[in-house]
Amino acid sequence: MLFVSLSLMPLQNVLSSIVSRLSLRYAIRTSVLSRQWKHLWCDHPNLRFHLYMLERRRSRGSAPVTEHDLIALVNRVLQQHSGTGIDLLKVSCALHSEHPHHIDRWVKFAIVSKAERLVLRLSKYTKAYLSAIGCPAGRPERYSFPCHIFGASKDDGSYLRCLQLSSVSLNLPAQGFNGFPNLTKLTMLDVKITDEHLECLLSKCSLLEFLGIACCRTLTTLRAICPLNRLKHLKLQDCRSVKHIEMNCGLITLEYSGPMIPLQFATTSSLRNVHINLFDINSTLRIFRRLSMSSDNIAALDYITTGFPSTLQHLETLKLSNDEYKRTTSPVRLVDFIYLRHLRLELNIFGGWETDALDYAYLLDCAPSLEKLELHMWMQQCGHVPYREEHGELRSLPWHPHTHLKSIHITGFFGHKDQVELALHILRCSTMLEAMKIDCRVTIMPEDNHSVIYKTREYLDGYLVATAFVQAADQNNVVEVLGARKVFFTATDGSERFYFVS
The missing domain is CATH 3.80.10 (Leucine-rich repeat, LRR (right-handed beta-alpha superhelix))
Structure with missing residues (x-):
């Protein structure tokens, strides 16, 4: 289409059109091609x-630009x-x-x-x-x-x-x-x-x-x-x-x-x-x-369920970044964000044992039209351990089918018990789910905590727990666990073995 339109233009207009598509630096360089090109860049x-634009090949000792x-x-x-x-x-x-x-x-x-x-x-x-x-x-x-x-x-x-x-x-x-x-x-x-x-x-x-x-x-x-x-x-x-x-x-x-x-x-x-x-x-x-609020920190779920006014009923996309220090305490209201399609939460969890990821299961009730859910977590190293069966039975909340949720992305999944319970609850409720990605790696970081470095062990623990409990419960083959992988090799005795790498 561009070739046809250019072919119908006078030559000078064609050349001007070509030069206008170049960066200014290269457009000016065309002036040396011929007299016809000399002033074309002047209409850029x-x-x-x-x-x-002034970078040039510098020899040793040349003055900087x-x-x-x-x-x-x-x-x-x-x-x-x-x-x-x-x-x-x-x-x-x-x-x-x-x-x-x-x-x-x-x-x-x-x-x-x-x-x-x-x-x-x-x-x-x-x-x-x-x-x-x-x-x-x-x-x-x-x-x-x-x-x-x-x-x-x-x-x-x-x-x-x-x-x-x-x-x-x-x-x-x-x-x-x-x-x-x-x-x-x-x-x-x-x-x-x-x-x-x-x-x-x-x-x-x-x-x-x-x-x-x-x-x-x-x-x-x-x-x-x-x-x-x-x-x-x-x-x-x-x-x-x-x-x-x-x-x-x-x-x-x-x-x-x-x-x-x-x-x-x-x-x-x-x-x-x-x-x-x-x-x-x-x-x-x-x-x-x-x-009139107290000076204590409030959980993100409290903010979502009580902080937004009723006039935001047409909200379609909500992104919230927050520092979590304690568990949600306010009563949860239901079916408020009836138009909400995309929810992204970035949680910097400092609360240790006081926080409970399973509380965020209520988000499915607050947003019945939700199609995409992102939950990105950063956790202070506070003594949590990856879930094992000897830690007790996994909790299960009452639920009803959520017929719109299609995509879920969870990062910072270390395999803690409340994280496993939340992932299983969402998987159980989401009848139309097409993809659920669980990434053990951390993708967010508080601005004042750059010194915190997670070890490969945390990522591997999260991978193993997500594979053993969440992916194993997946009957529709929609769960993908990221952050580590199996590497197979043949041992000296001829047997096939594997190890994990992050």
Whole structure:
């Protein structure tokens, strides 16, 4: 189809189409092919600049590539570019307040060329580093994003659809700021901005559909009183100083990671996907409810069965990460998440003997339409041992058929008695089950417990227990046990033997 469409185009348009599909680096290189190719790259729609573009074969003693080399490259390319048909202008380099005249010129170029996407990543630090370490001491002052440029005329910024800012300072002018009337996606990472300026900025982005804010430590309140009727996806990550959030919108997807705070929406009835990553689950209840809670940690199952409001009946996907210190104690309500299709739980279990994995069997009753269940566990080494028959009979809860659950994935399965009982209960109830994967290996880890290293013995114990008790009870051949395997060999006496490896 592409060949047919290109064959109907004039040769010059064909060549331009080919060059536009190349990266900027290779598009510029085509200029040496012939006179016909010399200026084709000058209409390239995607202008991506980063230090990798300047990598060259270095001989011993050659000078390293610096931000000044990149600045010179950007200035040279933008000077030669036609300034038409630009979709993206992206600069990724550790620049700061010492380079404002260069960056301001690039922003003006994006405005004049009617670029639809502008991305400024002016830091050498990743989001993971900023989340874990925070603002490094002694870092240069951030570049101040020139919001005043977007007030010279009503057309300034009107073509911008996507704006991504990283490690900049953002201060709105007292007057004359027209905002971004057609902006649909706004992402800010490590941006220095006040509560009032952010509220004003959001009030001038009426078509906003996605808002992502991460590691913005100067924010204390996120407020949008003006209606954001098109905002459907809100992503908040590690804004540790924020104490309150109030948004006049109806979200479909909410992602939250960080300390817990009150969170108010105009409505929550449209929420379909909720992802929450917390270490203080007790405070999490205040996201949707204003309750007086004790300071004790609360189990994830308590949160699921009592923390979510009834207005989340249309919830389809729920992902919850939590630290477990004690067993669930609250009464369990039944059949609340009638639309929930996918549930992913990440449990960091510190409670030792106080926790009981079998409690999570109630999830099948709370979500009768559940199709995919993921249960990822990390367990503090607390004296549990793999189950043996001499440890007592396995418990069995009352159950009724679950006719929608098709896929189950369990990790961190060490073969403890309550883990075996939970796996057997799910296997027994799930009449339409197509695949049940039990992985003895740990796939999640608390941020402050990286020093914990599991031994091969734990994985092998989990494998043997899962094989002996869960897989043996499988009558439909749907259970797959991962994390170890049998290796067969022929002994010196001619007999076949095997051993386990992880």
